[in-house]
Amino acid sequence: MERVQAIDHIQITSSSEAENAMLFFYSQVLGLTEITKPEDLQTNGGAWYVLGNIQIHISTEQQANNAVSRRHICFQVDNLEAFAKHLQTHGVEIINGQPIPFTKRFFIRDPGGNRLEIAESANLNPGS
Numbered sequence: 802m803e804r805v806q807a808i809d810h811i812q813i814t815s816s817s818e819a820e821n822a823m824l825f826f827y828s829q830v831l832g833l834t835e836i837t838k839p840e841d842l843q844t845n846g847g848a849w850y851v852l853g854n855i856q857i858h859i860s861t862e863q864q865a866n867n868a869v870s871r872r873h874i875c876f877q878v879d880n881l882e883a884f885a886k887h888l889q890t891h892g893v894e895i896i897n898g899q900p901i902p903f904t905k906r907f908f909i910r911d912p913g914g915n916r917l918e919i920a921e922s923a924n925l926n927p928g929s
Contacts (some may be wrong), residue, residue, distance in 0.1 A: 808854035810849075811874055817846070817861040822912035824848050827859060831876070843914075846903045852876075859913075867914030871875020877922035884919060916923045 815823045824847075828834050833850035847860040857874070860872060878884040885895050896908040900917070906920040 807854050810858050812858040813861060813874070813911075813913065813915045814860050814862045814865045814867065815911075815915070816863075816865045819865075819913045820846060820859075820861050823859050826912050827857065828890075830888065830893065833857065865913060867916070868910065870914075870916060873908065873918050874914065875906075875918040875920055877920055879922055881907070881919065881921040888919075 823910055827848070827850055828835055833852055836849050836851050836856065838847075838849050845860065847858065850859070851858045885907065888895065893909050896910070898906060898908050906918055909917050909919060911917060
């Protein structure tokens with residue numbers, strides 16, 4: 802049986818007005834590594850980043866309505882408290898979520914309104 806093998810990339814969007822803030826946030830605040838977009842797509846703006854084996858593609862759309870959505874990406878960090886302090890130095894608001902057993906986490910919104918979960922990696926697999 803054929804089945805999905807992996808996630809190649811995730812695309813998130815923002816309004817064109819938030820594009821520069823989005824690129825700063827993902828490259829400087831989150832520290833993701835930018836990769837070169839295919840030449841045919843470079844005129845569309847945005848940027849592509851890589852984290853491990855997964856790419857994150859940032860693009861713009863005219864009616865991005867991200868601030869009301871619950872969809873999200875979950876990023877793992879080694880030290881949740883230290884990362885929260887790092888985010889707060891950049892003016893990022895920490896949003897508490899519903900508690901989950903064995904998981905220390907919080908949510909934030911990127912400059913385009915996309916919801917991001919930040920979770921402490923040691924607590925993501927309680928059975929291991």
